[in-house]
Amino acid sequence: MKRIIFIILFSSFRILDSMAQTFVQNPSFEGVPGSSNTAPTLWVICRPSPDIQPGFACIQTPPSHGVSYLGLANQNVASLISESIAQQLLDTLRNGVKYCFSIDLASAGFNCASNIFPNDMRLEVWGGTTLCGNDELLWQSPIVTGNDTLWKTHKGYFTPSNNYNFIRLRLLRITNNFVAYILLDNMSDFCIVKPKIFFTSPNENSNQTCSFTVTGKTDSMPASIQLAGKFSGSPLSAIFNSADTSWQANLTYAPLYKGKDTLIVTGMFANGYVTRDTLIINIPAMAGFRSENFCLEDSTTFTDTSIVISGNIIEWKWYFGDGNSLTKTTGGIEKYLYSAPNTYNVSLKVFTDLGCTDSLTKQITITDCDPHTNIFIPNMVTPNNDGLNDKFYIKSITPNTHVEIYNRWGEKIYENDDYKNDWNGAGYSEGIYFFVIRINSKKHSGWLQIVK
Numbered sequence: 001m002k003r004i005i006f007i008i009l010f011s012s013f014r015i016l017d018s019m020a021q022t023f024v025q026n027p028s029f030e031g032v033p034g035s036s037n038t039a040p041t042l043w044v045i046c047r048p049s050p051d052i053q054p055g056f057a058c059i060q061t062p063p064s065h066g067v068s069y070l071g072l073a074n075q076n077v078a079s080l081i082s083e084s085i086a087q088q089l090l091d092t093l094r095n096g097v098k099y100c101f102s103i104d105l106a107s108a109g110f111n112c113a114s115n116i117f118p119n120d121m122r123l124e125v126w127g128g129t130t131l132c133g134n135d136e137l138l139w140q141s142p143i144v145t146g147n148d149t150l151w152k153t154h155k156g157y158f159t160p161s162n163n164y165n166f167i168r169l170r171l172l173r174i175t176n177n178f179v180a181y182i183l184l185d186n187m188s189d190f191c192i193v194k195p196k197i198f199f200t201s202p203n204e205n206s207n208q209t210c211s212f213t214v215t216g217k218t219d220s221m222p223a224s225i226q227l228a229g230k231f232s233g234s235p236l237s238a239i240f241n242s243a244d245t246s247w248q249a250n251l252t253y254a255p256l257y258k259g260k261d262t263l264i265v266t267g268m269f270a271n272g273y274v275t276r277d278t279l280i281i282n283i284p285a286m287a288g289f290r291s292e293n294f295c296l297e298d299s300t301t302f303t304d305t306s307i308v309i310s311g312n313i314i315e316w317k318w319y320f321g322d323g324n325s326l327t328k329t330t331g332g333i334e335k336y337l338y339s340a341p342n343t344y345n346v347s348l349k350v351f352t353d354l355g356c357t358d359s360l361t362k363q364i365t366i367t368d369c370d371p372h373t374n375i376f377i378p379n380m381v382t383p384n385n386d387g388l389n390d391k392f393y394i395k396s397i398t399p400n401t402h403v404e405i406y407n408r409w410g411e412k413i414y415e416n417d418d419y420k421n422d423w424n425g426a427g428y429s430e431g432i433y434f435f436v437i438r439i440n441s442k443k444h445s446g447w448l449q450i451v452k
């Protein structure tokens, strides 16, 4: 008897299936050899009259396991159609679970009893909800011919469509000779086949759009299918079709994730098995840009470096971090002039013709590289000696600042090549005047008002 112990280690799951998966009692069909019309120990007779071999009806084939084996006849008379035995299983065969087992079969051939003839035949394994019930044909052996007189091991797989506590073994005669007779020995205990996951779409390593559907199948019915990966959206577990064990999940990839991702699909099965499969997925678009020139005085340059793996980028949307944005249909270089020194979060979002988006945000700091552009020029002079605006005072002035002042008729009334913040409008009446100031070759012009 072969008992198979499965140990599945997966993540935090640890499933140990051992004794719970012993199903068949006395699978070697042990009993007293040469006993006619007798079932092996722990088996019962459903239809007469099975025999415990060897030693009955001149059958001398040695057992393939133990000291005895089972002989079942199928006789071409109305009173004896197909001999069969049954037993109550130690554990329930469960709906949707895939099982495996093996059994040794042989033909009795044409023997001295002369009432056994070579026939083509099959062994049938039935599931029952009652003892000797034949509710579902779980497995049928390949044809065993009358000439197959040597033991041959057959492997069987079946998936019940209901729960069964009983099994029944029965001989099916294919050809019409008088009596078919099959020998059975060394049936293994039932084992559970580890479930498998099959991806049907997409194919491994295929490029995907950012929103796509993953479909697959399992080889037996899971309780649930769950997915893990760098995706967003719902459902995170698959929609499951119990009719054909297929499943489907619609995934949307979050734009923050780049490049390849491994999608992990985990199947949870009612029998305690956890199985998984993985799929490599390429994220098709990756937004990228390079930024240069961070002086307030000059335009900052942004160069698109986005990559597309599948499809084409059809739209670039720049967010400059100061509330302004720009939408373009080509990549390349964008220039932007900031109005104030500050730290800005600049984002580029790209859109592909496959419906995928990706975005990247970088922080840049704009500084005033020439502080003299930051000079403050007052527009009011009040020469009343109160300490406030008594003189035309230029903040951040440097040596050799050139100042010219004009009256409202355009006549120059003051000029100085090295202004010292000392002009107070003395001698001139109240009113509007105009100034032209050059600091380090930068020209500033505007108006000022004298108030007395």
Ligand SMILES: [Ca+2]
Residues within 6 Å of the ligand: 028, 029, 030, 063, 064, 065, 066, 067, 068, 069, 185, 186
């Ligand atoms: Ca045996």
